[in-house]
Amino acid sequence: xxxxxxxxxxxxxxxxxxxxxxxxxxxxxxxxxxxxxxxxxxxxxxxxxxxxxxxxxxxxxxxxxxxxxxxxxxxxxxxxxxxxxxxxxxxxxxxxxxxxxxxxxxxxxxxxxxxxxxxxxxxxxxxxxxxxxxxxxxxxxxxxxxxxxxxxxxxxxxxxxxxxxxxxxxxxxxxxxxxxxxxxxxxxxxxxxxxxxxxxxxxxxxxxxxxxxxxxxxxxxxxxxxxxxxxxxxxxxxxxxxxxxxxxxxxxxxxxxxxxxxxxxxxxxxxxxxxxxxxxxxxxxxxxxxxxxxxxxxx
Amino acid sequence: xxxxxxxxxxxxxxxxxxxxxxxxxxxxxxxxxxxxxxxxxxxxxxxxxxxxxxxxxxxxxxxxxxxxxxxxxxxxxxxxxxxxxxxxxxxxxxxxxxxxxxxxxxxxxxxxxxxxxxxxxxxxxxxxxxxxxxxxxxxxxxxxxxxxxxxxxxxxxxxxxxxxxxxxxxxxxxxxxxxxxxxxxxxxxxxxxxxxxxxxxxxxxxxxxxxxxxxxxxxxxxxxxxxxxxxxxxxxxxxxxxxxxxxxxxxxxxxxxxxxxxxxxxxxxxxxxxxxxxxxxxxxxxxxxxxxxxxxx
Numbered sequence: 001x002x003x004x005x006x007x008x009x010x011x012x013x014x015x016x017x018x019x020x021x022x023x024x025x026x027x028x029x030x031x032x033x034x035x036x037x038x039x040x041x042x043x044x045x046x047x048x049x050x051x052x053x054x055x056x057x058x059x060x061x062x063x064x065x066x067x068x069x070x071x072x073x074x075x076x077x078x079x080x081x082x083x084x085x086x087x088x089x090x091x092x093x094x095x096x097x098x099x100x101x102x103x104x105x106x107x108x109x110x111x112x113x114x115x116x117x118x119x120x121x122x123x124x125x126x127x128x129x130x131x132x133x134x135x136x137x138x139x140x141x142x143x144x145x146x147x148x149x150x151x152x153x154x155x156x157x158x159x160x161x162x163x164x165x166x167x168x169x170x171x172x173x174x175x176x177x178x179x180x181x182x183x184x185x186x187x188x189x190x191x192x193x194x195x196x197x198x199x200x201x202x203x204x205x206x207x208x209x210x211x212x213x214x215x216x217x218x219x220x221x222x223x224x225x226x227x228x229x230x231x232x233x234x235x236x237x238x239x240x241x242x243x244x245x246x247x248x249x250x251x252x253x254x255x256x257x258x259x260x261x262x263x264x265x266x267x268x269x270x271x272x273x274x275x276x277x278x279x280x281x282x283x284x285x286x287x288x289x290x291x292x293x294x295x296x297x298x299x
Numbered sequence: 300x301x302x303x304x305x306x307x308x309x310x311x312x313x314x315x316x317x318x319x320x321x322x323x324x325x326x327x328x329x330x331x332x333x334x335x336x337x338x339x340x341x342x343x344x345x346x347x348x349x350x351x352x353x354x355x356x357x358x359x360x361x362x363x364x365x366x367x368x369x370x371x372x373x374x375x376x377x378x379x380x381x382x383x384x385x386x387x388x389x390x391x392x393x394x395x396x397x398x399x400x401x402x403x404x405x406x407x408x409x410x411x412x413x414x415x416x417x418x419x420x421x422x423x424x425x426x427x428x429x430x431x432x433x434x435x436x437x438x439x440x441x442x443x444x445x446x447x448x449x450x451x452x453x454x455x456x457x458x459x460x461x462x463x464x465x466x467x468x469x470x471x472x473x474x475x476x477x478x479x480x481x482x483x484x485x486x487x488x489x490x491x492x493x494x495x496x497x498x499x500x501x502x503x504x505x506x507x508x509x510x511x512x513x514x515x516x517x518x519x520x521x522x523x524x525x526x527x528x529x530x531x532x533x534x535x536x537x538x539x540x541x542x543x544x545x546x547x548x549x550x551x552x553x554x555x556x557x558x559x560x561x562x563x564x565x566x567x568x569x570x571x572x573x574x575x576x577x578x579x580x581x582x583x584x585x586x587x588x589x590x591x592x593x594x595x596x
Contacts (some may be wrong), residue, residue: 018493019455021571022314022389022392022394023396024391025385025389026390026396026400029389029400029404030400030403032403033403033404033406033407033460033461033464034314034406036407036415036418036419036422036428036461037406037410037418038354039418039422040414040418040421041419043421050429051427052426054427054432055432056427056429056432071371078354086399097314098314098315098318099315101311101312101314101315102311102312102314102315102316105308105312106312107303108319109304109307109308109311110304111304111305111308111309112305112306114308117312117316122320124319124323124324126382127323127327127569127574128518128522128568128569128572129522130522130524130542130546130565130568130569131326131330131565131566131568131569131573132322132323132326132327132330132332133325133546133565134327134330134550134558134561134562134565135325135327135333135562136322136326137340137550138326138329139321139322139325139326139329141340141341141389164596165375168318168321168322170320170321171314171315171318171322172315172318172319172321172322174315174319174323177315179568181535190486192542202307202392206311210414227408227409230411231409231410231411231412231413233411233413233525234414234525234528234547235526238551239498248410249411249413249414252414252417253412253413253529256529260567261477261540263421266417267417267418269417270411270414270415270417270418271414273390273411273413273414274410274411274414277409277410277411278406278409281402281405281406281438282402285402287495289372
């Protein structure tokens with residue numbers, strides 16, 4: 001009897017240390033993950049001189065907002081934010097629409113060539129992005145009939161320096177199609193059949209019946225798309241040359257090149273860059289679908 | 300009826316198919332074509348045969364950059380696999396507060412690379428950076444971090460692990476949740492400890508996920524760009540120069556826009572990536588075969 005009790009308490013003690021070790025590790029990882037955010041916040045909220053006085057203190061002695069004010073004074077941040085919002089918004093909605101349409105077609109219809117197209121899409125995921133960078137630039141540069149180009153794409157600069165040039169290549173989004181497909185697969189087919197009996201056309205069935213069933217997936221993927229578009233750097237850097245059309249990430253990089261010693265405003269800029277993304281993520285998180293992985297890849 | 304369905308399906312799939320042809324299929328063919336031409340990023344002015352490839356293979360900077368990313372891959376990929384697996388196992392215990400930690404851990408993944416680079420440069424600043432302050436407090440020698448010849452690449456790897464854990468952690472977490480409960484319960488009944496359960500049940504079931512995450516990480520690591528471009532710009536002494544930076548430089552910076560050479564470099568990098576992934580695939584197959592043989596013996 002007593003042996004039994006001691007074994008039980010031993011097990012309980014083991015479980016207790018197990019749980020504490022887990023929490024300790026979680027905390028350690030948490031500190032590592034959060035440290036950069038904490039440090040940029042602290043640096044952005046105190047005078048520069050305080051940041052470079054050794055030994056440096058962990059918290060600001062006096063909280064000031066000058067760094068944020070200076071940042072807005074140094075560059076026309078509102079303009080860049082507006083550009084980024086427009087580009088992010090358009091590419092988000094266009095992507096969701098195109099990917100849902102494609103995913104729905106793969107999930108709900110049989111058509112000649114379906115398997116071939118699906119496999120080509122699947123194979124294309126393995127193409128490293130860098131190989132497509134230069135030729136995509138050429139496609140944008142030589143886009144026919146736009147930006148002074150003739151029908152053969154010669155004579156002008158095509159979609160260079162336009163928002164369309166930034167957004168369009170992102171619409172060839174095979175991942176998105178697979179992502180949406182796996183959610184349409186699990187929607188019931190009989191609703192469409194009933195609606196067809198009633199004479200509803202296929203677009204009505206898609207927009208008013210099925211798209212509503214996958215709203216959590218749309219929100220989840222929308223958040224991922226938002227992050228990607230908001231943070232995208234290299235492509236807008238290449239496509240946009242006119243400062244009036246520049247996006248936030250590139251503008252902040254230029255700012256850093258010019259004022260690399262302006263620590264406070266630079267950290268303020270990082271915080272401003274992160275805030276919308278964090279807000280969207282944390283608000284949208286409760287709609288998150290658990291199934292993050294692309295099980296839709298399995299044919 | 301059947302015919303009408305085909306038409307509908309094609310209409311639904313048309314936008315993404317069109318975008319795919321214009322922005323993936325045509326560019327892929329073009330990438331190879333451009334690598335055999337003289338191309339100044341505006342006009343193609345004639346074929347040059349294998350000249351661009353000859354130039355690329357005799358360009359010591361490019362070859363060195365390939366070596367750099369291979370070294371980086373060796374540091375980054377094992378680290379990211381281990382860290383994201385560990386974190387996902389911790390989260391999978393589903394203790395109270397897990398949702399909070401999962402959200403916290405996910406923040407680096409949605410942070411702009413440019414913004415994160417600023418902060419890490421500041422944390423790793425040799426004079427006033429927090430890291431050196433901590434090292435000093437602990438009585439350890441200060442490090443040059445991103446500015447040191449030998450520390451720059453490991454520093455980049457550290458930052459990459461920080462931003463890469465979250466995405467991979469979610470993939471591992473999904474796989475962990477797919478492990479049948481009966482299996483773990485049976486192991487419990489047989490008196491298997493947590494560690495043995497992990498080694499003999501979790502790890503084998505996770506091996507396809509391991510392979511997937513590993514391959515994707517290798518493909519990503521070999522194309523390292525944003526982080527290096529903002530923090531070290533390839534320095535010090537070129538130890539963090541990467542092939543993508545070389546491609547970017549040849550094509551877009553400087554007076555001579557060598558698009559043909561840059562295309563050749565990107566095709567070479569693609570071939571390196573394919574080779575490395577192929578090699579790892581066969582390596583894992585070999586390992587599995589060995590393991591099976593060991594069992595039979």
